[in-house]
Amino acid sequence: MSKTRYALVGTGGRSGMFRNAVLKTYKDTAEMVAYCDTNPGRVERARQHARDCGAEVPGFAADQFEEMIRQTRPDCVIVCTRDCTHDKYICRAMELGCDVITEKPMTTDEDKCHRILDTKRRTGRTITVTFNYRYAPPRSQTKQILMDNTIGNILSVHFEYLLDTKHGADYFRRWHRNKSNSGSLLVHKSTHHFDLVNWWLSDVPELVWAQADRQFYTPHTAARYGLKGFGPRCADCTETSQCPYFMDLTGPHLGGIYRDHEHHDNYYRDWCVFLPENGKTFDSRVDTDDTMSVSVRYRGGAILTYSLIAYSPWEGYAVTFNGAKGRLEHVERETSYSSGDGTTPGALVEEHSFNEIHPHFADEGYRPKLWTGTGGHGGADPVMQGYIFDPDNQPPDPYLRAADQRSGAWSILIGIAASKSILSGEAVRIADLVPDLEDPDYPPMPDGTEPLPIQAESICP
């Protein structure tokens, strides 16, 4: 059997999941043929990892991307670079005859989104957007409960996502702190959450209204902690012994990925989380928000109320679905981590996670046994890897979790619309950003036409 040939662009923290999958877990069906990055140190680190796995993988500079494709003839390019650069690699890879697997968010603004959709149409290649969150067993169970019509058709959703002070603070240390890199947390991070809601509902958004602010990661908060000489980065800071947000880059994981290679590109992964918006250099500026609230109207009528904060004591989320027959409360807690620190990112904390069903007219709710799994992002990453790298040996997927450019677009467009709404104070229509966007393939859901059950004892005598 011939193996699928992969080239990977962007050899940073997240690339490890793909590199390990191709070089180790799925080495019988997959082969890594090239690495590419703007940072030669990280390319070399990835090459050494490949050697440790018994493979010799050539490395290429970012401006050699086309040459890399011509020389190494990959079937598929895995895009794992900064969000704002995804479009460039997605489009060029398809134009050069490759399929694409891209990390979320698919891209960061509506013009780039247009370009990706046009290039996909023109070239006929495939795009997979790695919405790993869908594959976490507790979230697949949520989808099953909703598909089973347990609480009827969904009228409203309340989704509160909590990034804790370890993981959440990281977005103010890294490239994500600049909206020009990440499209803001409403695109970079919330694309996962908006995609989950779109998929859970099997529906698409129409109208978006939002507010946001940076309220916590500010010089004022540093002053309240008693931190006086903070910044500009942890490595040079005089307050490290008393700062709860000190990021130590000297360890083998974070040091190996970032600190050892910062002399190549002057990218520092430990910028102070408290720096002001008008910092002296481009990278020391921070303009992303830590407190966000979004309201979304879906085509089918459901109304989503969403909030995201980046300074919670615990990591995870609570989501509630209010249906015509009852209510589903789903809470998932995950372990705390910093991206690239060598620990499992967001492992499921089972004892604090549940799906709880409250039928109308019942005195008590009940909790079906939680579907659980191990591995990154609530147990999602290993399940998704199987479907991507060894699809022929996976069971049929009743939840249609594999996502393409349509799901990639619908989810980012909520965040992009939200960002426009924050600026204008007005509601924004998704169709005004990208008209005629096709619906994704979603499983059928209760349509709200069936008669509703009434229990005799619930009627007043």
Ligand SMILES: NC(=O)c1ccc[n+]([C@@H]2O[C@H](COP(=O)([O-])OP(=O)(O)OC[C@H]3O[C@@H](n4cnc5c(N)ncnc54)[C@H](O)[C@@H]3O)[C@@H](O)[C@H]2O)c1
């Ligand atoms: N699905 C998930 O759960 C998940 C988790 C983490 C990250 N991600 C996504 O993965 C991607 C990478 O994130 P990360 O945490 O690895 O970031 P990172 O900073 O660790 O790595 C990014 C890499 O891209 C390289 N790069 C930057 N600009 C480039 C360019 N123009 N051309 C080529 N290479 C370039 C950098 O040198 C770096 O090696 C992001 O899109 C992020 O949203 C997804």
